[in-house]
Amino acid sequence: MKKTAPHSTSTRRFYGHGIPGVNPADLAGKLIAVEGADGSGRSTQIAQLVDWLETGGRPTVQVGLKRSTLVSAELEKAQGGNILSRTTLALFYATDFADQLENIILPALRAGFIVLADRYIYTLMARDMVRGMDQAWLKNLYGLALEPDGVFYLSVEPPELVQRNLAKSATLDYWESGMDLGLSPDLFDSFLKYQGRMQAAFKDLQKSYDFEIIDANRPVEAVTRDLRKKITVLLNGD
Amino acid sequence: MATKTFKDMGYPGRLVAVEGLDGSGKSTQIYLLKRWLEAEGIKVYFSEWNSSELVKAATSKGKKRELLTPTTFSLIHATDFADRYERHLLPLLRAGYVVLCDRYVFTAFARDVVRGCPPEWVRGIYNFAALPDLTFFFKADLEVSLQRILDGRPKLKFFEAGMDLHLSTDIYESFRMFQGRILEQYLAMSREFNFMVMDANQRVEIQQVLVRKLVKENIDLARFKRRGPLPLPPSVRRPKKVEPPDLLGEEEGGV
Numbered sequence: 263m264k265k266t267a268p269h270s271t272s273t274r275r276f277y278g279h280g281i282p283g284v285n286p287a288d289l290a291g292k293l294i295a296v297e298g299a300d301g302s303g304r305s306t307q308i309a310q311l312v313d314w315l316e317t318g319g320r321p322t323v324q325v326g327l328k329r330s331t332l333v334s335a336e337l338e339k340a341q342g343g344n345i346l347s348r349t350t351l352a353l354f355y356a357t358d359f360a361d362q363l364e365n366i367i368l369p370a371l372r373a374g375f376i377v378l379a380d381r382y383i384y385t386l387m388a389r390d391m392v393r394g395m396d397q398a399w400l401k402n403l404y405g406l407a408l409e410p411d412g413v414f415y416l417s418v419e420p421p422e423l424v425q426r427n428l429a430k431s432a433t434l435d436y437w438e439s440g441m442d443l444g445l446s447p448d449l450f451d452s453f454l455k456y457q458g459r460m461q462a463a464f465k466d467l468q469k470s471y472d473f474e475i476i477d478a479n480r481p482v483e484a485v486t487r488d489l490r491k492k493i494t495v496l497l498n499g500d
Numbered sequence: 501m502a503t504k505t506f507k508d509m510g511y512p513g514r515l516v517a518v519e520g521l522d523g524s525g526k527s528t529q530i531y532l533l534k535r536w537l538e539a540e541g542i543k544v545y546f547s548e549w550n551s552s553e554l555v556k557a558a559t560s561k562g563k564k565r566e567l568l569t570p571t572t573f574s575l576i577h578a579t580d581f582a583d584r585y586e587r588h589l590l591p592l593l594r595a596g597y598v599v600l601c602d603r604y605v606f607t608a609f610a611r612d613v614v615r616g617c618p619p620e621w622v623r624g625i626y627n628f629a630a631l632p633d634l635t636f637f638f639k640a641d642l643e644v645s646l647q648r649i650l651d652g653r654p655k656l657k658f659f660e661a662g663m664d665l666h667l668s669t670d671i672y673e674s675f676r677m678f679q680g681r682i683l684e685q686y687l688a689m690s691r692e693f694n695f696m697v698m699d700a701n702q703r704v705e706i707q708q709v710l711v712r713k714l715v716k717e718n719i720d721l722a723r724f725k726r727r728g729p730l731p732l733p734p735s736v737r738r739p740k741k742v743e744p745p746d747l748l749g750e751e752e753g754g755v
Contacts, residue, residue, distance in 0.1 A: 279620075281571055282571070282617065282618075333576070336555065337558075345587070347586035347587060348586075349628050350579055357576050357579055364569050402620075
């Protein structure tokens with residue numbers, strides 16, 4: 263008996279024109295994206311998923327932001343200088359994404375791997391939206407992206423994020439606090455405002471892009487259980 | 501797609517762009533234009549395609565190691581353009597400069613599309629940029645452009661020759677075919693974007709006379725004059741202000 267799941271390979275598609283010469287039907291693997299702010303438990307959950315999937319005999323590959331061979335070092339350097347304007351920032355990250363899409367994600371999917379993306383285009387779009395970039399422009403730009411089989415946004419209330427970030431590193435990251443936006447000269451206030459805006463941007467994006475919001479204010483184990491349950495359904499949809 | 505020029509958008513500055521194939525002589529023409537405007541005391545700034553300090557290292561790595569695909573080739577050049585646009589061009593145009601660009605968005609429209617990127621996607625990406633107030637297109641016979649390049653620099657680079665398109669395994673043949681396709685794209689855009697089409701088969705001096713004439717006719721240059729003398733180059737620049745007399749009687753001299 264063959265069931266057609268909402269995200270089975272037969273419906274695999276790019277959001278827009280995609281990558282010239284790539285046929286989505288050839289991409290047999292699964293693409294799972296986990297989104298969320300620093301402190302949302304993203305990395306922990308992905309590590310758990312990799313363990314669980316590989317123990318179960320499924321090969322995995324991981325990608326994430328700023329990990330491309332092409333531009334990651336240069337992007338890191340440019341961010342250090344705080345001299346990136348918003349369009350440049352958006353396009354730099356898009357280049358980084360496209361390089362990983364073509365060189366890692368697509369070949370891995372062709373080979374039947376499960377690709378786990380530690381953030382995907384939605385974080386990039388949300389960040390750009392918060393910085394005033396036009397949503398239609400972003401939609402066109404990321405028309406090159408492949409629609410994942412599952413997208414999970416780990417949502418944590420900003421005050422809880424503050425606690426987790428401070429517990430971990432005793433400070434708040436400049437970019438994760440949106441300090442470039444001048445929302446407040448105070449890092450703490452800026453972080454809360456920025457993360458609030460990011461959440462609003464994600465809600466906005468959810469209207470046009472299909473993803474699940476997971477309440478990640480809960481303990482790690484509860485979130486892991488949820489993710490496993492949802493991913494099991496998604497994998498059995500073949 | 502942006503359809504307005506900087507003038508339409510109320511910027512005090514003006515932007516002049518040159519486009520054309522490699523070897524069409526456009527860089528020589530814009531250089532001579534710059535020399536003239538400087539001599540006339542005009543506030544002028546020159547910006548070259550693919551020259552952002554921020555992005556250049558990544559682009560040259562990508563080219564050298566042949567890491568670029570049509571999509572990343574397009575995006576990395578757009579990043580380079582955006583950086584120059586936001587950090588240099590816009591503030592200068594707000595401040596009333598005449599900005600000269602050796603290649604503008606049309607280069608991407610032509611090249612990226614030849615490489616297989618969808619035209620609407622490429623144009624959509626660049627739609628944050630206003631159109632030039634004046635665009636010169638240097639139209640030379642394909643053979644003339646090819647000969648100029650092949651005479652001067654017999655070693656062609658991989659992407660420059662469009663080798664990534666696999667048009668031919670012979671790099672010279674690939675270059676010819678690639679340039680031919682780019683020329684077709686330029687010609688198809690010519691009317692849409694009001695290119696001033698220059699006969700680039702003519703002698704350099706004759707073209708330059710016409711370039712200057714057209715600039716003068718289209719831009720009220722008197723409005724772009726510098727007030728006061730040109731700043732001195734850093735090596736001969738004097739201290740910004742004279743220090744007040746040293747009341748404590750210490751030795752004179754330290755700047």
